[in-house]
Amino acid sequence: MSQLRTFRRRRVSEAMSEDDLSLWKAAGDGDVETLKTFLHAGADPNAKAEGGWAPLMFAASHGQALAVRALLLSGAQVDERNCVGESALILAARYGHLETVRLLLEHGADPNVKDHGVLEWTALIEAAERGFREVAELLLDHGADPNVRAESDATAMMRAAYGGHADLVRLLLARGGDANATDDTGMAALDTAVISGKEGAMAIMAMLLEAGADPNTRFAMTGSTPLAAAIARSRADMVEMLLDHGAQIKARDCDDLTPLMKAAQRGELEIARLLIARGADIDAETGRGEMALTIAEKEGHQAVVELLRQAGAHVAQREGPGEKA
Numbered sequence: 001m002s003q004l005r006t007f008r009r010r011r012v013s014e015a016m017s018e019d020d021l022s023l024w025k026a027a028g029d030g031d032v033e034t035l036k037t038f039l040h041a042g043a044d045p046n047a048k049a050e051g052g053w054a055p056l057m058f059a060a061s062h063g064q065a066l067a068v069r070a071l072l073l074s075g076a077q078v079d080e081r082n083c084v085g086e087s088a089l090i091l092a093a094r095y096g097h098l099e100t101v102r103l104l105l106e107h108g109a110d111p112n113v114k115d116h117g118v119l120e121w122t123a124l125i126e127a128a129e130r131g132f133r134e135v136a137e138l139l140l141d142h143g144a145d146p147n148v149r150a151e152s153d154a155t156a157m158m159r160a161a162y163g164g165h166a167d168l169v170r171l172l173l174a175r176g177g178d179a180n181a182t183d184d185t186g187m188a189a190l191d192t193a194v195i196s197g198k199e200g201a202m203a204i205m206a207m208l209l210e211a212g213a214d215p216n217t218r219f220a221m222t223g224s225t226p227l228a229a230a231i232a233r234s235r236a237d238m239v240e241m242l243l244d245h246g247a248q249i250k251a252r253d254c255d256d257l258t259p260l261m262k263a264a265q266r267g268e269l270e271i272a273r274l275l276i277a278r279g280a281d282i283d284a285e286t287g288r289g290e291m292a293l294t295i296a297e298k299e300g301h302q303a304v305v306e307l308l309r310q311a312g313a314h315v316a317q318r319e320g321p322g323e324k325a
Contacts, residue, residue, distance in 0.1 A: 164198030
């Protein structure tokens with residue numbers, strides 16, 4: 001998505017003649033003397049290039065704080081937006097330009113403005129997505145809502161968790177971020193941390209769980225829980241942490257599979273051993289008569305088959321077509 005936005009900005013520049021672009025080029029390059037010359041000669045600081053880009057947006061997206069100041073002092077509208085609703089503040093936050101963000105906020109930029117493109121992100125969500133902690137803190141200090149929702153109902157917390165940005169998750173929790181907010185798929189920040197599996201994910205999970213995050217949320221399309229996602233990522237450490245914080249070991253997904261069945265299906269020996277030690281029902285059956293043992297046999301995961309047999313798993317009493325008792 002960032003590449004698309006960079007391309008859009010580049011396309012604006014390429015579409016204009018050199019003469020037309022002079023004001024915007026000076027703003028983007030931080031050429032303050034040339035910029036002031038144009039402004040003193042009567043150039044409109046709020047003129048729009050293709051795509052609705054004002055000079056202030058060019059300067060902000062390139063982190064040219066001095067050019068931003070000159071434009072603001074010449075009457076540039078701080079919250080003016082381009083054709084997809086991006087303000088100078090959103091653009092500065094996206095690229096991590098701390099001093100530019102500070103300057104815009106000091107001149108009254110609205111920290112809760114959303115773009116009206118596909119994502120509908122705010123400056124805070126942009127900063128959280130990319131791990132710009134100082135930018136996020138500054139936005140929060142100036143009234144950014146830590147729980148504002150994007151188009152998909154995603155929050156800054158979810159994007160920070162997905163990105164593996166533990167310091168940002170800690171900040172957002174301290175500033176009132178909701179650890180249990182869910183997006184339109186039913187996923188919360190805990191789910192996104194597990195699914196991404198990035199460096200910092202374990203620390204983020206620990207913070208969220210200590211803050212009261214629900215370990216049993218369900219993904220709307222599959223019924224999967226964070227525990228199932230951890231199994232899918234082959235993360236025994238995540239499985240153990242989730243179980244320690246109340247993850248339901250008997251929870252079934254939309255395929256009627258328990259966590260142990262999922263581990264057997266994937267051949268996850270270490271996770272299967274952990275689940276059995278924590279009390280998973282080794283003889284639980286699906287409505288189709290499948291068990292963890294028969295699933296492991298079907299998938300050819302012999303080590304898991306032996307583990308289940310040693311734990312006392314019984315052969316299914318009902319035989320499916322082509323199956324042996």
